[in-house]
Amino acid sequence: MLLTNDSLNEKTLGAALVRQPSQIGTFAIASLSSYATVGHEIGHLLGAKHEDSEVQYNGWWCETYMTPQGDSMKSNCYTYSPANRENIKNFLNSKA
Template structure:
């Protein structure tokens, strides 16, 4: 890294959160506090980057038909809408960069087995869009984690008076609490993803 770029500020992580029409008003009031504040604090704590969450809505984004057993197809249908929203918000003056992600927040699960999903490009590429149910405080952080390079394989169950799961737990165990953190391995995965994004 040259001395010129060393002092430059790092790109912020930006999340455009689209609240689906099916999310009730009572849940909307606490979405940031319940689902984003712990995640934002965690990401800031080890990345050294600002993290911004901007809420958006309106048709055709907020009424997107996300339910169905073909989760990959649902994500592929959501992707062009997510990019369209990103483009529209950029024209309206939102500062975007290569770390801007778009997530659809839903009241219900996508299918009987999927509470959320992120569009990834194997073997190592991450995408820009995801969908997450608000059914657990773990889900939004989990899907944003995928978009930043975190992996299921590197999650942990931690003990701090009780067993708790880090964000990338592949399946939520209701007997455990939520750690609201990424495991050290997933922190490293995220830092590796961020390394060339400035």
């Protein structure tokens, strides 16, 4: 993963290319302008999915790392949803 201080463009803070297990070369780029972007792109590299992201409540509504488009009214949970933790666990187990 390449980390950069700047945004990729006006709308994009990160991107990941995730390939099938038989293919070589999975990589990502993430802007450090938001810590959540690093968590999001690492999630892509480890098998986490947008559709398994969720909104949680920790004193205020927050979004887990894999939320595709952040809502400025919500904070960041700085965690993965339980479903994405399971996805990551399964991905890592498949590599063992």
